Each structure stands twice: as structure tokens, then as C-alpha cells.
Amino acid sequence: MKPDTHFTYLPEEQNVSDQYQQLPKPAIPAALTSQVLASAKAQASEHGKRHNKAWYKHPALGVAASILVVTVLLVDFQPASIEPPEGVPTGRLPSADSLLQQAPVLQTQVRKRQLSAPREAASLPGVRSILQDAPETVVSLTESEEVIRADQIEQTAFAQQNQQDMEDLARQSNGIMASQQARVPAAALEAPAFLDTEQLDKLLAILQNRQASNTAKTAANKQLFAMLLAFRQQSDGHIPEKYVLFLSDEQRLALGTVNR
Amino acid sequence: MQDFARGDYRAFETLYRRHSGGLYRYFTRQCSQAQAEDLFQEVWSNVIQAAASYQATAKFTTWLYRIAHNKLVDNVRHLQVVERVIDAEQNSDTQHSQQQSPEQGLQQQAHRQALLSCLADLPPLQREVFLLKEEGGLQVKQIADIVAISLEAGKSRLRYAYQSLRQCLGSKLGVAQ
Numbered sequence: 026m027k028p029d030t031h032f033t034y035l036p037e038e039q040n041v042s043d044q045y046q047q048l049p050k051p052a053i054p055a056a057l058t059s060q061v062l063a064s065a066k067a068q069a070s071e072h073g074k075r076h077n078k079a080w081y082k083h084p085a086l087g088v089a090a091s092i093l094v095v096t097v098l099l100v101d102f103q104p105a106s107i108e109p110p111e112g113v114p115t116g117r118l119p120s121a122d123s124l125l126q127q128a129p130v131l132q133t134q135v136r137k138r139q140l141s142a143p144r145e146a147a148s149l150p151g152v153r154s155i156l157q158d159a160p161e162t163v164v165s166l167t168e169s170e171e172v173i174r175a176d177q178i179e180q181t182a183f184a185q186q187n188q189q190d191m192e193d194l195a196r197q198s199n200g201i202m203a204s205q206q207a208r209v210p211a212a213a214l215e216a217p218a219f220l221d222t223e224q225l226d227k228l229l230a231i232l233q234n235r236q237a238s239n240t241a242k243t244a245a246n247k248q249l250f251a252m253l254l255a256f257r258q259q260s261d262g263h264i265p266e267k268y269v270l271f272l273s274d275e276q277r278l279a280l281g282t283v284n285r
Numbered sequence: 286m287q288d289f290a291r292g293d294y295r296a297f298e299t300l301y302r303r304h305s306g307g308l309y310r311y312f313t314r315q316c317s318q319a320q321a322e323d324l325f326q327e328v329w330s331n332v333i334q335a336a337a338s339y340q341a342t343a344k345f346t347t348w349l350y351r352i353a354h355n356k357l358v359d360n361v362r363h364l365q366v367v368e369r370v371i372d373a374e375q376n377s378d379t380q381h382s383q384q385q386s387p388e389q390g391l392q393q394q395a396h397r398q399a400l401l402s403c404l405a406d407l408p409p410l411q412r413e414v415f416l417l418k419e420e421g422g423l424q425v426k427q428i429a430d431i432v433a434i435s436l437e438a439g440k441s442r443l444r445y446a447y448q449s450l451r452q453c454l455g456s457k458l459g460v461a462q
Contacts, residue, residue, distance in 0.1 A: 041451050
């Protein structure tokens with residue numbers, strides 16, 4: 026019997042309990058006991074019959090239920106009904122035994138691969154070969170430097186030539202201006218104050234012609250500038266823009282057309 | 286009980302042997318012999334009839350004594366026949382004391398008689414919880430469930446029962462218990 030968790034005897038209570046338990050226990054009359062047991066026996070027989078007659082205890086029903094369960098299990102768990110998801114390989118995975126059997130072969134393949142690696146590395150250009158080729162490379166670099174230097178010299182010469190041309194042009198212009206200034210009275214009397222547009226257009230055609238040589242263009246430019254300068258010295262008349270387009274800044278400055 | 290409901294008679298025999306003595310005394314300490322036997326038989330009859338629909342929601346002992354309590358309340362307390370208890374106990378004590386020496390027998394008989402007298406003098410509510418404890422072997426919580434009172438009230442009632450018996454014995458026998 027489990028101890029009473031909610032009630033514990035006090036000493037004096039325990040004493041009373043002990044005294045009570047020592048009291049003689051009156052016997053149950055035998056007739057009463059037999060009457061109760063007889064009633065229980067009859068009832069037990071009734072209970073047993075009712076229990077055994079239960080529909081769910083019929084043997085045939087048990088067999089039918091077993092067949093039904095087995096059938097359902099077989100239908101539901103057919104291997105063919107298990108479809109793998111799309112994209113998942115359906116083949117069997119290699120077993121651990123097969124992998125272990127293949128292990129020596131795989132190790133050999135790995136070793137061969139490691140051995141072939143230095144050969145592949147040797148096929149690449151080594152530092153030594155690069156150093157052996159170095160003089161040729163230096164020579165080729167020297168040649169390149171010479172080419173660059175020649176270009177620079179050529180450009181310098183061209184710039185000097187250009188500078189020379191400009192100086193010549195300036196001297197020429199000054200000379201023209203001086204000579205024309207010296208002849209102003211005569212020229213003023215002789216030269217009309219108008220532009221020889223026919224001649225200027227010819228010079229302009231030369232300047233606009235892409236196929237014309239630089240020499241011809243230079244000459245045309247000089248002649249154009251000289252004619253315009255002569256016109257400017259005689260008149261403040263308007264010079265059409267198309268004749269000024271091919272003049273340099275210095276020439277325009279000399280004509281006084283800049284910012285006009 | 287469930288085995289008996291399936292037709293196992295021996296299961297009922299076991300139950301009967303285990304609980305019949307306490308249940309019989311539970312009745313005989315509170316009413317006359319004749320009434321106790323009637324109630325005892327009625328309780329077991331109810332148990333047999335209710336076996337088919339028995340639900341194991343509580344301990345069998347609790348269920349058994351709840352039936353007994355209801356029978357007692359319905360049949361005995363209205364008749365106020367509790368005083369008959371002492372006479373029945375005196376008869377059985379006389380038979381028991383014949384096996385002992387005259388002095389011991391007289392002393393024990395006086396002691397038992399005093400105890401039974403004090404038990405009979407107990408208020409009915411205290412007497413019942415005392416008997417449920419001593420004869421049914423029930424715990425206070427089960428007793429409270431059977432007599433439909435709270436746990437604290439059950440404990441309090443049981444304490445009062447023991448205290449009353451102890452004081453009564455002391456006064457009757459002239460010794461401190």
C-alpha cells in the first residue's frame with residue numbers, strides 16, 4: 026500500500042490506530058459469502074458468453090481483416106509506385122565494397138597523374154630559357170628605342186622646318202609690307218581697292234583640294250596671304266570669311282582680321 | 286474487475302477476499318448486524334451488476350467504498366440505529382477472550398469494549414472517515430472523494446476522529462492515551 030502523502034499519523038493517532046487494528050474482526054457469515062459468490066459466478070458466466078459473442082471476436086472476421094491489411098500493404102508499397110524526382114539519377118549507387126575493390130586502381134591513377142605533372146611543368150618556358158633569350162630581347166628593345174629616337178628627330182626637324190617656314194613667311198610678309206609701304210603712293214594710285222576674287226578662288230581651290238601637294242598648298246597659302254595683305258593695306262574693305270579659313274593665326278593677326 | 290467483466294469468475298473471488306472483511310466491518314461498526322449484512326450484500330450485488338459497464342477511472346477500492354457510503358447514507362443514517370453496533374461487537378469479543386487468561390481477558394475485553402463504545406459515540410461523520418481509513422485502508426484524498434468533501438476537510442475530520450477516540454478512551458480507562 027502506498028503511504029498517504031496527505032496524512033501522517035501523529036504518535037497518539039498511531040496508538041489509537043494500533044488499538045483499533047487489534048480488535049477482533051467479526052467474521053462474515055458463510056451464507057452471506059456463498060450467496061455473493063454464487064451471484065458473481067452466474068454473472069461471470071453471462072459476461073463470458075456476451076464477451077465471446079462479440080462480433081469483432083469472430084474467427085472469420087479476424088482472418089478477413091488480416092487479408093485486408095496485407096493486401097493494403099502490398100498495394101501501397103509496390104516498389105514500382107515509388108518514382109524518383111525528376112533529375113535524380115535512378116541508377117544504384119556504388120556500394121562500399123565495390124569502392125574498396127577499386128581503391129588500388131584509383132590510387133595508381135592518382136600516382137600516375139602526380140608523376141606526369143613535372144613533365145607538363147617542364148613544357149612551360151623556364152626562367153633559364155628566358156634568360157638565354159635575353160640578348161635578343163635586349164637587341165629588339167634597342168632597335169625599338171632607335172626607331173623612337175628617329176621619330177623624335179624627324180619630328181624635331183619637322184618642327185624646326187615649320188618654325189623656319191614661319192620665320193620665312195614673317196620675313197616675307199614684312200618685306201612685302203615694307204616694299205608695299207614704300208610703294209604706297211604709286212600703288213595707291215595704280216592698284217584698285219578690290220579683291221581679285223577670281224585669283225583668290227583659284228588659290229582657295231588649291232587649298233581645298235585634298236590631293237594637292239603640300240608644296241602647292243604652301244605656295245597657294247603664301248600667295249593668298251600676300252594678296253589679302255595687299256588688299257588690307259589699301260582698303261579696310263571686307264574680306265570674305267572663306268579666304269581667311271586657310272590662313273594661320275599669325276597671318277590673320279597680320280591681316281587684322283582676328284577679332285574684327 | 287475488468288477480468289471479471291470478461292467472464293473471469295476467479296478475478297471476482299480475488300477482489301472479494303481482498304475487500305470483503307473491511308467492507309463488512311465498515312458496515313458493522315456503524316449499524317446493526319442485520320443491516321450491515323443487508324448493506325454488505327447490496328454493495329456486492331451492485332459491483333457484480335456494474336461489472337459490464339465498469340470504467341477504470343479510479344482505484345477499485347475507492348469505487349467500492351463510494352458505493353458503500355451511498356448505501357449507508359441512504360439506509361442507515363435516517364434510521365438512527367447506530368447504537369446497535371456495540372452489542373454485535375460484544376458478542377464477538379466474548380468468543381475471542383475465552384482463549385486468554387481470566388485477568389488478561391478481562392483487561393483486554395474492557396479495553397476493546399471501551400474502544401468500541403468510544404467509536405459508537407463518535408459523531409457519524411467522524412466515525413465514517415475513521416472506518417474508511419482503518420478498514421478500507423484508503424488515503425485521505427480518496428476518503429474526501431468518497432464522502433464528497435474537500436481534502437482539507439477530510440484531513441480535519443480524520444484528525445478530530447482520532448483525537449475524540451483518544452480522549453474518550455482516556456476518560457473511560459482512566460489513563461492518558
